[in-house]
Amino acid sequence: MKQKTGVIGTESVVLNSSVVDDSITIEVLDEEVLRKKERKKIAFGQVSFGALFIILWEVLTRIGILDSYYWSSPTTILQTGWVALTQGTLLIDLGYTSVATIIGFILGTFIGAGLGLSFWWSPFYSKIMEPYLVAFNSVPKLALAPVLVILLGIGFTSKVTLAFLMVVIVTALAAYSGVKAIDPDMEKLLYSLGAKKRQVFVKVVIPSSMPWIISSLKINIALALAGAIVGEFIASKYGVGRMILYAGQIMDTNLVWVGVVALSLLSIVMYLVTIYVEKFLSKGMNVNR
Amino acid sequence: MEGRYKLEILNNTKIFKKNGQEFIALENTSLQIPEGRFVSIIGPSGCGKSTLFNIIAGLIKPTKGQVLLDGKNIIGENGHVGYMLQKDLLLPWRTILENVVLGLEVxxxxxEENIAKALPLIHKYGLKGFENHFPNELSGGMRQRAALLRTVLYDAEIILLDEPFGALDAQTRLMMQNWLLNIWTDLKKTILFVTHDIDEAIYLSDDIYVLSPRPGRLKTKITVDLPRPRNEGTMLSREYIELKQKLLDLLKDENDQDHAI
Structure with a gap:
């Protein structure tokens, strides 16, 4: 994305060329300065809204309008969180969930992209596979969680697999859309240069489909996280999902809230990292063509 | 006689089948092109120009006929000629330099060697300073230059240009025509040039082949004897005007026949 440079200073605009004396000078405001001010205002608004929300939550639970047994309160969550972090297993759980998510996300993205791109090789094969891909995409993968845990055990593998399944088909469909949008003349150009099919694949098909794959990353990281957590809900020794389930069973709502907040933060961090990766890739590939 | 011509297209016929119906895209067409000539092919749409180019480029095979390069059969073989379509087809994720070396890369x-070959051309032919720009940052004329340099750098002895300047405005077009003549003079390639534009054909060519449509076939060949180097003044000479009149008449016949059907 390119930033527009602001117009600085003044510009005189002659409205009526026959009567020069009537020319009007219009002051053009500095767009850059305006945008900075605007951005500051927005940032201030965003922070205040968050702060207001937390303060309101705290106050309402303190004065008893909200029952603190169910709703906990920001300060209690902080205290419980600190204890869980320093004396409990929160750090290990966070690590477990993150790693399961990231491995599932990466595997799902690469294998899904490979699957979608492979459809370019043979229209016959792609036409046979497409309905199955769409059908499998509409299967609620999370509903498979109990089977997967029975099949793969309560360990790490079942969490990664669930995260992977959440991602792989979505990515395959995205990559396939990219393949379908390739300009056939570009392929023709490469063939006219004497390119082999493999060269066309590497030099045209993959880069041409990249914007589609890249745009699926943001959705995929959230999907992978959901997969990992549900896997932990079903049966697990570690993970934030297991911690929440356990806290719920012993009616420790404060700890449930700690888990929810921890997951939210994890999800935000992963989202930001994904955006960064996306920007990096987009720039290298000149995606905003 | 072998070796007399750089490129010979002998009695090419191409028939496509669509829904069981046969459709003749090109009928018994022959072109014989000596080395280093600038040859234009002119004709209304449907005259089989693209089919002919696709055959020469080896992207499709003729139903009947031969295609000889230096006397050797090249039917169905791609990579022998540089081919440029009307669209510039620069890959948007590659910089200009990366686009220009694409053919060499393939x-x-x-x-490093590819780049070393490309840079002098880029500098000499008006793209200096744009090596690392992406295609979307360049104007239509500049993009067309890059696409042409890609074709030229591919180092084929024959270059096929399918209406390369069709999408440009009149002024840029004239500039690009002169630019192309420069390159052609410098590098001595054999050029086949498809166009709709009579002026463009006369201004650039040594020979003009006129094709007629439905089915596409060769109607006549006109040799342009205007002296080179040519410039804007050439277009005002008597010979030029006479040639233009002749071509206009030829193409007018074509249209009249067309309407009669």
């Missing part, structure tokens, strides 16, 4: 040359 051939398998070393990256």
């Amino acid at each position: 051939k398998g040359g070393k990256k």
Whole structure:
């Protein structure tokens, strides 16, 4: 994305060329300065809204309008969180969930992209596979969680697999859309240069489909996280999902809230990292063509 | 006689089948092109120009006929000629330099060597300073130059240009025509040039082949004897005007026949 440079200073605009004396000078405001001010205002608004929300939550639970047994309160969550972090297993759980998510996300993205791109090789094969891909995409993968845990055990593998399944088909469909949008003349150009099919694949098909794959990353990281957590809900020794389930069973709502907040933060961090990766890739590939 | 012509297209016929119906895209067409000539092919749409180019480029095979390059059969073989379509087809994720070396890259040359070959051309032919720009940052004329340089750098002895300036405005077009003549004079390639534009054909060519449509076939060949180097003044000479009149009449016949059907 390119930033527009602001117009600085003044510009005189002659409205009526026959009567020069009537020319009007219009002051053009500095767009850059305006945008900075605007951005500051927005940032201030965003922070205040968050702060207001937390303060309101705290106050309402303190004065008893909200029952603190169910709703906990920001300060209690902080205290419980600190204890869980320093004396409990929160750090290990966070690590477990993150790693399961990231491995599932990466595997799902690469294998899904490979699957979608492979459809370019043979229209016959792609036409046979497409309905199955769409059908499998509409299967609620999370509903498979109990089977997967029975099949793969309560360990790490079942969490990664669930995260992977959440991602792989979505990515395959995205990559396939990219393949379908390739300009056939570009392929023709490469063939006219004497390119082999493999060269066309590497030099045209993959880069041409990249914007589609890249745009699926943001959705995929959230999907992978959901997969990992549900896997932990079903049966697990570690993970934030297991911690929440356990806290719920012993009616420790404060700890449930700690888990929810921890997951939210994890999800935000992963989202930001994904955006960064996306920007990096987009720039290298000149995606905003 | 072998070796007399750089490129010979002998009695090419191409028939496509669509829904069981046969459709003749090109009928018994022959072109014989000596080395280093600038040859234009002119004709209304449907005259089989693209089919002919696709055959020469080896992208499709003729139903009947031969295509000889230096006397050797090249039917169905791609990579012998440089081919440029009307769209510039620069790959948007590659910089201008990366686009220009694409043909060499496909051939398998070393990256540094390819770049060393490309840079002088880029500098000499008006793209200096744009090597690392992406295509979307360039104007239509500049993009067309890059696409042409890609074709030229591919180092084929024959270059096929399918209406390369069709999408440009009149002024840019004239500039690009002169630019192309420069390159042609410098590098001595054999050029086949498809166009709709009579002026463009006369201004650039040594020979003009006129094709007629439905089915596409060769109607006549006109030799342009205007002296070179040519410039804007050429277009005002008597010979030029006479040639233009002749071509206009030829193409007018074509249209009249067309309407009669």
